[in-house]
Amino acid sequence: MKLQLLPAPREIRAVNGASMLSAATPVTVRQSDSLPPEGYELALENNRVLITAGDDAGEFYARQTLAQMIATCGGECGNLVIRDAPALPYRSFLIDCCRHFYGVDEMKTLIDAAAKCKLNVLHWHLTDDQGWRIEIRRYPLLTEVGATRPDSRFGSVTEGKPHSGFFTQAQVREIVDYCAARHVEVVPEIDMPGHFTAALAADPALGCTGEPVAVEMTAGIFPHVLCVGNPEAVRFARDVLDEVCDLFPGRYIHIGGDETPRTAWMGCERCRARMEKRGLPSFDALQGDFIREIAAYLKKKGKTAITWNESLKGDQLGAQDVIVQRWMERKPLTRAFAKAGGRVIESDFYHYYCDYPYGMTPLKKSFSFDPFKKCGQAHAVFGVEGCLWTEYVRSFDDLCEKLFPRLLAVAERGWSGFPTRSYPAFLEAVEALRPQLAAGGIPMRQRADWDLPALRRLPDIVRFFKGSLTPEMLRQGLFPDSGNKK
Ligand SMILES: [Zn+2]
The missing domain is CATH 3.30.379.10 (Chitobiase/beta-hexosaminidase domain 2-like)
Structure with a gap:
């Protein structure tokens, strides 16, 4: 052999x-x-x-x-x-447990597979509009209310039943220990100030209007954001992070910062007062100022904050304040951040988002992506990450078939840095790994499905969009600057 x-x-x-x-x-x-x-x-x-x-x-x-x-x-x-030895110190995979909940056993299956291919970070997406998935003892309503939605209506599919689930603190510790034994560091994401609907459902006073909202059942970007002008709401964010820092012994905490509509802030006296007091010229700057405040708070606790690239828009963040994770942007702000000495995690939407159909993101496309070129400053690339969002991922088998083998392409790049073998040679290695992954509970589709011929790519994309995008989302535009999906 x-x-x-x-x-x-x-x-x-x-x-x-x-x-x-x-x-x-x-x-x-x-x-x-x-x-x-x-x-x-x-x-x-x-x-x-x-x-x-x-x-x-x-x-x-x-x-x-x-x-x-x-x-x-x-x-x-x-x-x-x-x-x-690895080229990059941060080789990561993201699992979104909010849009569809995947529990302890499923997480362990994924962690085992990731560790097999030498990934060393689990980016654990634990809070979002459609569900709050981590127990916070000080605020039990976050999970009593925020962990359940009455139905799921992502795209054109109505599931017709409640969706519920969260990780107790004991289960979080179990996952953290499981990861530690496999040299995987867990980076929890508590997404703020946007993607905050589930938290506001638990306590509407955290928002600008105080009006009650329900946990979201659909995909999209929602206006129910944290009121960053309300000291009590900001204190809530710090309190949550206090418990999160105690639960996760790692060096990094992801604080989101993506896809935050400004509409609520625009109509909020308290948010406008914060802008005036701090001399902030725009709502983008208001977000940057908030992220910087939270990052400084985490720094005092010995943690480094990671934020999605949108937080750079207001020009408030210095190279030493945060690590930036780039997924999609119109202006090359992440390049400027890297040039100024900042550290960047590359998870390019078009190449490393593993939940899209293979017709849209073929395996070869993921394999060929060059994160160093994209960043513009090779030395600034601190890590790479394959992301698996779960709006349209309704079963664990589907999750595995979408994530693998694209995540293997991310793993290869993160470990090797620059390609050390051809794409056909990589495919051979993937096939050789298939039985080992299957034995660990990871199914993969047949090779022909990973790189469809041109004529079959379009139907694959259409089938996905029919099942995932609503007419309203299409009207908004598929990929607006703030994105309709992370
Ligand atoms: Zn406000």
């Missing part, structure tokens, strides 16, 4: 002779200070494996490589030495 590894290691050197390789092959591990973080060396010789690792993560990745070696080259395998 042919040795197949994904992501491709930095260097494989063949050595004379061959060894018997199986799960029973003896493995020796030693530590070395001379290897980079997460780096390792793996030598197969004399029917033995010697792993040298710079840290625990390096040993873990060596063992992932070894498992793939055994699966694809078990039996007699040519002797070799692998020297390997």
